[in-house]
Amino acid sequence: MKKRKWIPILLIVPALALLIFVMMFPLGWAFVTGLKSMTLLDLMTGGGRFTGLKNYFKIFRDRLFYNSLRNSLIFVSISVIGQVFFGFLIALALKNKFVRFKSFFRGIFLLPWIASSVIVGYSWIYILDANLGFLPTLASVSPFLQMLGLNRKDWLTNPSIVIYVMSVINIWKGMPFSMLMQSAGLQSIPDTLYEAARVDGAGAWQRLTKITIPLMTPFILINLIMTTMITFNVYDVILVMTSGGPNHASEVLSLYVYNTGFTMGELGYASALSIILLLVNLLVTILYFMILRYRERRLA
Amino acid sequence: MKRWIPVVLVYIALIAWLLFSVFPFSTTLLIALKPKNAFMKFPPDYFSMKLTFENFKIVLSDKNWIKYYTDTIIIATLSAALSVLVGSLAAYSFARYEFRSKEFLMVFILALQMIPAASVIIPIYSMFATMNLLDTFLILILVDSVSSIPLIIWLMRGYFSTIPKELEEAAFIDGCSGMKAFWAVTFPLAAPGIAASAIYAFVRAFNDYIMARTLAGDRVVTYTVGLTMFTNQYEGVDLTLVSAAAFTALIPILIMFAIFHKHFIIGLTGGALKD
Numbered sequence: 001m002k003k004r005k006w007i008p009i010l011l012i013v014p015a016l017a018l019l020i021f022v023m024m025f026p027l028g029w030a031f032v033t034g035l036k037s038m039t040l041l042d043l044m045t046g047g048g049r050f051t052g053l054k055n056y057f058k059i060f061r062d063r064l065f066y067n068s069l070r071n072s073l074i075f076v077s078i079s080v081i082g083q084v085f086f087g088f089l090i091a092l093a094l095k096n097k098f099v100r101f102k103s104f105f106r107g108i109f110l111l112p113w114i115a116s117s118v119i120v121g122y123s124w125i126y127i128l129d130a131n132l133g134f135l136p137t138l139a140s141v142s143p144f145l146q147m148l149g150l151n152r153k154d155w156l157t158n159p160s161i162v163i164y165v166m167s168v169i170n171i172w173k174g175m176p177f178s179m180l181m182q183s184a185g186l187q188s189i190p191d192t193l194y195e196a197a198r199v200d201g202a203g204a205w206q207r208l209t210k211i212t213i214p215l216m217t218p219f220i221l222i223n224l225i226m227t228t229m230i231t232f233n234v235y236d237v238i239l240v241m242t243s244g245g246p247n248h249a250s251e252v253l254s255l256y257v258y259n260t261g262f263t264m265g266e267l268g269y270a271s272a273l274s275i276i277l278l279l280v281n282l283l284v285t286i287l288y289f290m291i292l293r294y295r296e297r298r299l300a
Numbered sequence: 301m302k303r304w305i306p307v308v309l310v311y312i313a314l315i316a317w318l319l320f321s322v323f324p325f326s327t328t329l330l331i332a333l334k335p336k337n338a339f340m341k342f343p344p345d346y347f348s349m350k351l352t353f354e355n356f357k358i359v360l361s362d363k364n365w366i367k368y369y370t371d372t373i374i375i376a377t378l379s380a381a382l383s384v385l386v387g388s389l390a391a392y393s394f395a396r397y398e399f400r401s402k403e404f405l406m407v408f409i410l411a412l413q414m415i416p417a418a419s420v421i422i423p424i425y426s427m428f429a430t431m432n433l434l435d436t437f438l439i440l441i442l443v444d445s446v447s448s449i450p451l452i453i454w455l456m457r458g459y460f461s462t463i464p465k466e467l468e469e470a471a472f473i474d475g476c477s478g479m480k481a482f483w484a485v486t487f488p489l490a491a492p493g494i495a496a497s498a499i500y501a502f503v504r505a506f507n508d509y510i511m512a513r514t515l516a517g518d519r520v521v522t523y524t525v526g527l528t529m530f531t532n533q534y535e536g537v538d539l540t541l542v543s544a545a546a547f548t549a550l551i552p553i554l555i556m557f558a559i560f561h562k563h564f565i566i567g568l569t570g571g572a573l574k575d
Contacts, residue, residue: 019412089313096310098310116507116549123325126331240528
């Protein structure tokens with residue numbers, strides 16, 4: 001078999017070629033175009049002229065950029081904490097040995113996650129829309145919902161709450177991923193530990209705080225960071241529901257990149273923003289490996 | 301005596317989240333089952349029991365909607381096939397062979413996976429626009445495949461490395477060619493992984509909205525983009541039709557999910573949860 005040294009490389013070539021063609025080339029293009037002043041109209045004429053770092057200087061004075069960064073921070077932190085927290089609770093609930101119909105529950109919980117963002121977006125619009133929405137209609141006749149303060153009509157039109165509404169919808173859609181990840185973690189805790197603790201007279205609360213939570217910490221940590229990495233780039237449901245409005249109030253960073261490129265047609269500036277988005281992702285990734293390294297060193 | 305209290309609390313939590321999970325979908329279904337005029341007045345009529353299948357009949361015989369749907373199935377099927385083929389080949393190589401630059405290539409692919417789609421969508425659009433490839437099946441198949449390939453490589457590498465090399469060598473000695481040994485021995489054993497990969501890639505491509513909207517949407521229209529066109533077409537007039545359309549698009553995924561439930565979870569969690 002030795003003489004066929006080229007076989008392993010040959011098997012990788014198709015995958016590599018596709019990845020380079022669809023990921024690497026565009027990335028290179030973004031680097032170059034980020035240094036140009038270029039619009040959608042320039043694209044077909046091969047136009048655009050080099051302006052150096054001008055786009056990047058512009059970013060640091062761009063009010064909308066800071067606005068999108070702020071929205072991203074709100075959106076990501078609420079979504080991530082919510083998803084991981086509820087994911088943990090539900091995974092824990094599904095591990096309880098007295099609970100029946102586990103795969104039924106788990107199957108239904110996965111629905112929001114496997115439905116397309118367009119269907120999810122529309123379904124939530126139908127619930128929240130000021131005139132036709134189910135929730136405002138129901139709230140107008142239900143004293144109970146009025147008591148809870150849910151009788152508002154401006155879920156999607158009030159600039160000061162719309163980003164929180166999007167975060168809650170993202171928790172709703174993203175919880176199943178955390179649930180699955182943490183179920184995998186819970187599976188790895190041997191039952192014998194719990195039995196031993198029970199023999200020693202530990203109550204349910206003690207078993208939770210002394211066994212489950214310490215042993216789950218690495219899984220929760222990895223889950224937190226993975227969800228953070230994913231959520232920074234999530235904008236499809238927001239695009240469907242509000243396109244970032246009203247008045248940029250729900251425009252997260254990734255959506256700002258998209259809108260700058262395709263709504264405003266500013267390809268050069270949007271490319272520079274793409275690179276910044278990539279750097280934000282890189283930062284989170286580095287943080288991820290630093291935390292993992294730190295934990296390993298502490299455990300060693 | 302107090303033992304049942306925690307279990308009841310657990311059930312309450314599970315049922316609460318269950319209701320939260322299905323609430324938007326059931327609202328959409330309810331709207332889809334309403335007669336046309338239910339939403340032409342204010343307040344809209346959510347609470348009467350007048351239901352009809354009329355909207356589903358209209359949507360399912362709408363030529364445009366059928367075209368959008370067929371386009372989506374074509375794209376999702378071909379991109380699943382392409383990404384599983386290309387991904388398994390690479391995974392097989394990583395699992396079976398030792399070669400120079402193997403480490404580098406694996407890290408390289410992992411790094412490419414970290415590049416967010418949001419930061420390459422502008423250049424992808426621009427590049428393919430200059431190549432005149434926009435609004436074709438090819439472009440969506442390529443882009444959708446690439447978004448699944450890295451995960452498929454990791455998943456399949458795991459599967460291939462659990463299959464003992466000796467099995468293949470035995471087939472080899474019995475006179476099979478290298479290729480035949482792979483198809484006759486390794487491939488069937490890796491079938492669960494391949495099924496999970498294929499379903500993962502199919503669902504990703506089937507549900508894609510941003511790429512389909514940005515890179516196509518004129519001649520090649522997926523159902524996700526078609527749904528937004530439906531909305532514009534019937535805007536303010538017919539909420540019920542759009543809901544019915546959305547629901548017809550949700551049902552195939554639900555059926556697939558019910559059948560392949562297990563593969564689904566393996567694929568979507570990259571093999572982290574196998575039970």
